[in-house]
Amino acid sequence: MDPIDMQVTDHNCEYLGLSRLCLMENAGKSLSDEVATLSTFTFSKPVKIVIFTGSGGNGGDGFVAARHLLNRGFSVDLCLLKNDDEIKFQDALTNLKVLRNLNPRVSRLNINYLKDSSEIDKLDIAFNNNFSESIIIDGILGTGIKGKIRSKERRAIEVINKSNALKVAIDVPSGMNPLTGEVLDVCVKADYTVGFHKVKTGLKIASEDIVGGLITCDIGIPLEAELFVGDGDLLKLKNRSNNSHKGNNGSLLIIGGSKEYSGAPGLAGISAISSGVDLVHVATPESAATPIKSYSPDLIVHSLKGDYLNLNNQEEILNLVEDVDAVLIGPGASQNDETKKLFNILVHKIKKPIVLDADALKLVNRKLISKRNDIILTPHNNEFKQFYQDIIHEEGLTFDDVSMRFDNLNYKTVNDKLTFFQSVTNSIEGVTVVKGESDFIFQGSKVKINTTGNPGMTVGGTGDCLAGLTSGLLAQGLNVFDSASLATFLNGKAGDLAMDKYGYGFAASNLSEFIGKLMDGV
Numbered sequence: 001m002d003p004i005d006m007q008v009t010d011h012n013c014e015y016l017g018l019s020r021l022c023l024m025e026n027a028g029k030s031l032s033d034e035v036a037t038l039s040t041f042t043f044s045k046p047v048k049i050v051i052f053t054g055s056g057g058n059g060g061d062g063f064v065a066a067r068h069l070l071n072r073g074f075s076v077d078l079c080l081l082k083n084d085d086e087i088k089f090q091d092a093l094t095n096l097k098v099l100r101n102l103n104p105r106v107s108r109l110n111i112n113y114l115k116d117s118s119e120i121d122k123l124d125i126a127f128n129n130n131f132s133e134s135i136i137i138d139g140i141l142g143t144g145i146k147g148k149i150r151s152k153e154r155r156a157i158e159v160i161n162k163s164n165a166l167k168v169a170i171d172v173p174s175g176m177n178p179l180t181g182e183v184l185d186v187c188v189k190a191d192y193t194v195g196f197h198k199v200k201t202g203l204k205i206a207s208e209d210i211v212g213g214l215i216t217c218d219i220g221i222p223l224e225a226e227l228f229v230g231d232g233d234l235l236k237l238k239n240r241s242n243n244s245h246k247g248n249n250g251s252l253l254i255i256g257g258s259k260e261y262s263g264a265p266g267l268a269g270i271s272a273i274s275s276g277v278d279l280v281h282v283a284t285p286e287s288a289a290t291p292i293k294s295y296s297p298d299l300i301v302h303s304l305k306g307d308y309l310n311l312n313n314q315e316e317i318l319n320l321v322e323d324v325d326a327v328l329i330g331p332g333a334s335q336n337d338e339t340k341k342l343f344n345i346l347v348h349k350i351k352k353p354i355v356l357d358a359d360a361l362k363l364v365n366r367k368l369i370s371k372r373n374d375i376i377l378t379p380h381n382n383e384f385k386q387f388y389q390d391i392i393h394e395e396g397l398t399f400d401d402v403s404m405r406f407d408n409l410n411y412k413t414v415n416d417k418l419t420f421f422q423s424v425t426n427s428i429e430g431v432t433v434v435k436g437e438s439d440f441i442f443q444g445s446k447v448k449i450n451t452t453g454n455p456g457m458t459v460g461g462t463g464d465c466l467a468g469l470t471s472g473l474l475a476q477g478l479n480v481f482d483s484a485s486l487a488t489f490l491n492g493k494a495g496d497l498a499m500d501k502y503g504y505g506f507a508a509s510n511l512s513e514f515i516g517k518l519m520d521g522v
Ligand SMILES: NC(=O)C1=CN([C@@H]2O[C@H](COP(=O)(O)OP(=O)(O)OC[C@H]3O[C@@H](n4cnc5c(N)ncnc54)[C@H](O)[C@@H]3O)[C@@H](O)[C@H]2O)[C@@H](O)CC1
Pocket: 006, 007, 009, 010, 023, 024, 027, 054, 055, 056, 057, 058, 059, 060, 061, 088, 089, 140, 141, 142, 143, 144, 145, 146, 147, 148, 149, 150, 153, 170, 171, 172, 196, 197, 219
């Protein structure tokens, strides 16, 4: 599992009500169980445990393990590289404070704060004298490691490596990149690494010299925490750089609108802007251009000849595509033969990530896009059935099998439904978002479920907002699967906030006012 996915899951547990303090407790407890077992197998008598801790969650696991190991009768020396003020991970600090509060102390715990490298040097001497029958636990750095190892941590890692104690790393050996397994500078050479939930990607690649024996412990994270989209998914969005310029945070082209419909591309455009994209262009027939311009001064509207999008607009649209990062095709386009021809040519010629929504789903030929992994479709149930009708028949499925009504279903039927949907959506390499009471996001073997939203969202235009958000995130560089997943979450959550503020009377145009704040969520 990638460390970022682990962090997302971690946050999403919190969103489901499972606190990180609880996960840390489970991690520290499992670690202490493993260390006790290793101690029994490796040594003939009880040994001293030395735990090095840093400023993050990795150290927090060490504090919890210390408490459990004391209860098992071990003598524990804590070696803190950071004092209380420097520990930014609140749950880690909470667990350290529990240990500090054991005063006067009857258990065999020593808490040593290592102020500077000279204090670590003293440990070096102690380790050289008599540490062959000890266990050192490395809780200095885990999945939160960034950049070059700082000097104090570096020195501690060197001292740990020099000692002849049995070394157990928490989650990842400190110094190793948990994603790539690379070691840029120094790294703890562990005899064992005790990881949590799922093996981090880097540990599978790194050399055994560093990782040692790999033990993975379950810490009670439910399957759904990985499956459900939550505000943790916001962590995947790159932080905006302080010195970024206009356009650095993405630009989007929306191709849609028609004589009858000008609201849809406008709503999609405003939603895209609320997701943080810098520039939104709208290419639309002249009959829709003026209403869209007057709807919002934030959209750059390009007026194209005709009442409906048509083949004569092709060149102008392809020129606009050159300057953007992603394209949304479909909102408000209406259905006619000319627009159909144009859309099928565009999906063939545009080599940038595309979102297909609304009328585009009825006009674009599935076979033309089936090999593209940079495309997102956002159908509701009926559009889904229409778009995939040949596949549904080929698979011997019925429309009922792919009906999105999940109410009163038990886990088996939910799993069967997901299998049905997967077998259909697997016919394309891109992402399919099936909108409904819960939204389902499919790409190959990957599935995500979004549970935000409410019945008020059946009001016209919320689908346009979702398409706008999805393409806005895509334009900011998020991959297709993550853009689609996060957009469903944000759109539904904005609907829930709109419901709180306006009751069932809210309109699709109310959603965008909530998105900006939601994006600050983690
Ligand atoms: N679901 C999970 O993944 C869980 C994670 N837990 C633990 O939490 C860890 C992640 O916690 P954090 O995100 O706080 O990350 P870390 O524990 O890796 O700590 C990050 C901190 O280390 C410091 N740091 C980063 N790079 C450094 C460098 N190059 N040199 C010196 N100091 C550096 C920074 O000040 C940062 O605050 C996991 O590895 C795991 O041990 C567990 O508590 C339970 C659940």
